[in-house]
Structures are given as structure tokens and as C-alpha cells.
Amino acid sequence: MTAVEEKPAAEKPARLISGPGMLLVWFYGVMVVGAVSRSAFEISTEFDRAPLPYALSALAGLVYGFITYTLIRGGETARRAALLCCAAELAGVLIVGTWTLVDRSAFPDSTVWSYYGAGYIFIPVLLPVSAMYWLRRARATTVTQ
Numbered sequence: 001m002t003a004v005e006e007k008p009a010a011e012k013p014a015r016l017i018s019g020p021g022m023l024l025v026w027f028y029g030v031m032v033v034g035a036v037s038r039s040a041f042e043i044s045t046e047f048d049r050a051p052l053p054y055a056l057s058a059l060a061g062l063v064y065g066f067i068t069y070t071l072i073r074g075g076e077t078a079r080r081a082a083l084l085c086c087a088a089e090l091a092g093v094l095i096v097g098t099w100t101l102v103d104r105s106a107f108p109d110s111t112v113w114s115y116y117g118a119g120y121i122f123i124p125v126l127l128p129v130s131a132m133y134w135l136r137r138a139r140a141t142t143v144t145q
Helices: 020-046 051-073 076-102 114-120 123-144
Strands: none
Touching (some): 020 051, 020 123, 051 076, 076 123, 114 123
16 A cells, blocks of 8 residues: 555545544533633743632633544544543533632632633533533444445
8 A cells, every 4th residue: 555545445544534423522622722721821921829720710611622533533442532531521621610619719710611711602511512412413323334
């Protein structure tokens, strides 16, 4: 096989970005830009004011970036990694969202996941649920083909 020949269909990773998957990639891409740029600015200018929220925003940006990469990468391994990461993301949103309601003093400034993502129109809590649904459905479609 030469460098310009394509792999046989059996060797190509299953696409995860067809249909609704493309919309997920777009949303996760926007969230990467929002979370990373926000946390980079906050960490570089006023980290001593609220280190926990700013670090959590940076973590959220990394999670969003990894999920975006796995969706674009495709394949069963990437699908499972994205599914696991989306579950961790949802757990983070629920934990941080509840924590911000219970102990407001721990968060002198908000994070991407504060109040279940209220500052981001609740996209941080809706996105992992939607992605997990899509990733499970993509698995069912791949298995039946």
C-alpha cells in the first residue's frame, strides 16, 4: 500500500462526527475556546484571588478538548474514551454545581461548572448528557452494521 492509497473500509475508524456528532464537535469546540481562554486570562492575571475556581475552569477546558479530539478521531477506542470522559465531565459538573450551592465561600469567583453551568446557559450540564446519548447510539449503529 502506498502513502496515497486509502485504508480498506474495515481498517477505517468508525465516524463519530456524522449527523448530531458534528453538532457535538462544534459545541465542544466552542466550550474549549471559552473555558481555556477564560481560565488562561484568570490564572495569568488574578490566580491568587480564587485559585480553585480558575483551576477548575482550566480542567474543564482540558476535558472539553479531549472530548473534541476523540469525537474527531473516531473509532471504537475513541468512542469509549469519549464516553468515559463525558461521564467524568458530568460528575464534575454535578459535584462542582452542588458545591457552589452548598459552600459559596469556597468559590469567590465562578467556574465553567458553577451552578451547573448557569453562566454558560446550562450547556455544561446538557452537553455531556447529549454526548453520552449520541456515543451510545453510535455504538449501537456500529454494532448493527
